[in-house]
Amino acid sequence: MVTVSDASISAEIPVIDISPFIAGEKGSAEVVRAVETACRNLGFLLVTGHGVPVETTARLYNTARAFFDEPQEWKVMQGRGTGEVGGMAFSPIADEALAATMGLKTPGDFKESLNYGPRLAGDAWPDRPAGLEAAFHEYFGAMEVLSGHMRRIFCSAIGLAPDYFEKEFVDHLSALRVINYPEQHVDPEPGQLRAGVHTDYGFMTILRSEASAGGLQVRNREGEWLDAPSIDGAYVINIGDAFMRWTNDEWVSTPHRVANPPSGYGGTARRQSIPFFLNPSKDTVIECLPAYAGAGAKYEPITYGDYIKLKTSQAFGKG
Template sequence: MNRVNGTPVLPVISLAQLIARKPEAVAQLHDACVHDGFFYLVEHDLSAELIKRYLSAAQAFFALPESVKQRFGHHRQLGYPRTARGYVAAYGETLHPDAGPDNKQHLDWGIDRCGGAPFSGPSVLPDKHVAPDLNASAYALQDEVMEHLFPNLRRAIATALALPPHAFDAHFRRPTLIQRASYYPANSGTAGKHTDNGFLTVLIQQPLPQPSLRVHTRGEWRDVPCLEGAVLVNLGDLLQRWTNGRLVSTAHQVLHRQPDARVSLAFFIYPDIDASISPIGGGQSFSTAEVMLDNFDSIWVRKQGAGRARQLV
């Protein structure tokens, strides 16, 4: 088990070694995906300066008056579903029904495409006069994640499954993305127990002295501290279903009790919205659209939480 400051944490995996197809790195990835569903990713080539800019710009946005932020709320969005983009105030989202509404704010982006498909945009977001550098840094980091990190990681996962490296590629010609900046207030920020719904999530945590993220892995809840230079990756329900349960989507939550506020940056990545997916090894096919729309309906309409929240106690 890898350790940070004496605290047991998740596996630490090098994307550079995965790209080079180092057997030990591929084996480590396979073990993490089968048993943990969460891991630190290092040597990923995301710009540290760009991450710093994005975190700073997000902090400045969340510090704006609520009346300003509400100008970019769900009721102002133009795409479908409206809940896929824009600003949500504290206690506006419930990730686990028993825990109640989460004490966090968030702002969602996506990949803006015309054509009217679900989860495609356009987005109504604060411009540079309201939130300097926010969109510029957000979209720039989106490009780095979606054009370099994710394709290489996706192919490494295929290799770890003993599939051809490009086995998943046909379903990611125009991938779907929910990109989120979240704000957790000092001493009381929360996000209820849930699983992520997509293929995988890339998560960047603001570096703080004590962990706020908790992950249920290998039979126990573990606090997950920040690791300098690393991003976190966790697998989603769609990938678990795609692999017939061979790879695991892991429950997690946020309990933020530190004296400073916390900002995190997440990229929830899905296949093409019109993709029809046949599980590896057999089973009923399913579509990206039905998976995403059902999850958003569960969160925002049925109020039953995110992912497999209803199965978590």
């Protein structure tokens, strides 16, 4: 069954149960239609019935939180090298300014993050907390499975063979990140957000989010900022820039941000999220799919490696 949440909960962001598609049951076509509509209209949706074990998510959430609870002077010495493929990278508070990828000049984002990808450069994993590396690997594997389901749904929506994109993900450059948004005990700098307005770079993002004061906001086509709902067990999924280019901008990569807690907020506003960025392989050529080329392609073909290099350099102030 395809379910769309009550408007008071999620406004224009639909919640879709994808279990019929995964199981190959009656209702698969309705799942495909609902996903396609969401991707064309907003580029954001929430999915339930995904099959990701609760224990896998909890293990990563808890071990990463233990890392973030370590003393700051120890944390900033971790994960700063790039000599180990598949290692861990740590980005301290204000190290990244995502709004720069949209040409906006802002202070660094008020967040810190742990980052991992099996084919991405990092540093040696820290010796504490115990089980951190294993938790990342386990969750990454679960996201590979879920992203495979979503690729097949996308292919069905476009009229492609179910395995059309699989060759592009043989040596994929996907990344898993756990982000800590600390309490804000002092006012942020002018223009500083927990995460500045941006679009994601790759094929799609699968986000485990949580309710907090100061959370994910999505900008619809009317320019309104929608608060993304936090529904227990659901994942937020959004289209990335690379896939929008593949569809000649017919599927939307939507600007989003993470807002600050209200000024003077008296409750707990700490927030932790887990985004999985599904990215194709470095040599994958991003070019208009034939199904969307009727009026001519808007973009010249580009390899994903060249595209991600440009975006990353902008975010970290190197471009």
